[in-house]
Amino acid sequence: MNTSTTPVDPDANPQRPLRIQAESKRDPRTQFAGLPFRVVKGKNGKRIEVLLVTSRETKRWIIPKGWPMDGMTPAEAAAQEVWEEAGAIGKAYDTCLGLYSYRKWMSKDLTLPVIVAVFAVKVKKLEEDFPEAGERRRKWFSLKKAATKVEEKDLRQLIATFSLDRLK
Numbered sequence: 001m002n003t004s005t006t007p008v009d010p011d012a013n014p015q016r017p018l019r020i021q022a023e024s025k026r027d028p029r030t031q032f033a034g035l036p037f038r039v040v041k042g043k044n045g046k047r048i049e050v051l052l053v054t055s056r057e058t059k060r061w062i063i064p065k066g067w068p069m070d071g072m073t074p075a076e077a078a079a080q081e082v083w084e085e086a087g088a089i090g091k092a093y094d095t096c097l098g099l100y101s102y103r104k105w106m107s108k109d110l111t112l113p114v115i116v117a118v119f120a121v122k123v124k125k126l127e128e129d130f131p132e133a134g135e136r137r138r139k140w141f142s143l144k145k146a147a148t149k150v151e152e153k154d155l156r157q158l159i160a161t162f163s164l165d166r167l168k
Contacts, residue, residue: 028113029104032074033065034082034121035097035162036090038140050146050159051123053086054137057105061139061149063159065116078119086138087130090123093167100154118158120167 036051052061064085069077079092097118103111141149147160 028101028115029067031065031067031114031116032077032081033063033116033118034078034092035063035118035159036082036086036088036121036123037162038123039164048143048162048164049140050143050162051082051086051088051138051140052146052149056132056135059137060151061146063118063150063155074117075119078117079121082121082123084131085136087127087133088121088123088138089125089127090121093120093122095119095167097162097166098154098158100152100158102152116155118155120162 038049038051039046040049050063053064054060055062064078064081066077066081066084068074069080072080073094074096075092075094079090082088082090082092097120099115099117101113101115104114105111143159143162147156150156150159
């Protein structure tokens with residue numbers, strides 16, 4: 001706990017904290033995730049599809065996510081994760097779509113609580129050669145189907161209710 005009595009100058013750094021400052025190794029951590037999406041034309045008009053990737057260890061379906069990166073905004077870090085894990089290049093939106101939490105296995109005896117802030121990334125291009133290409137699968141899903149593929153309840157709801165209106 002910070003017990004400093006130094007007054008805080010709100011103008012000294014206009015950027016809000018981008019990570020939770022953990023005081024012990026079991027405290028919650030922050031990650032940023034990208035929700036890679038595209039708009040496709042279907043029989044009934046336009047619809048949104050979401051690109052999911054498999055996790056490296058368990059091979060379950062997830063969205064790309066990772067730790068905060070120095071010098072990058074949360075949306076930029078999310079877009080970087082989308083590139084590294086899914087090979088997708090696109091436009092990241094600064095609006096946080098929502099939060100979800102999960103427990104990250106750090107070792108066989110230690111899990112950490114992680115709070116993930118999710119940012120939309122509109123995919124413009126998919127590359128075949130990307131940093132984690134040999135470690136993951138990727139696949140496009142409808143919003144409804146993608147929501148059934150992920151395990152985390154809050155992430156399911158976030159995907160199922162995703163709308164382009166949230167980006168304006």
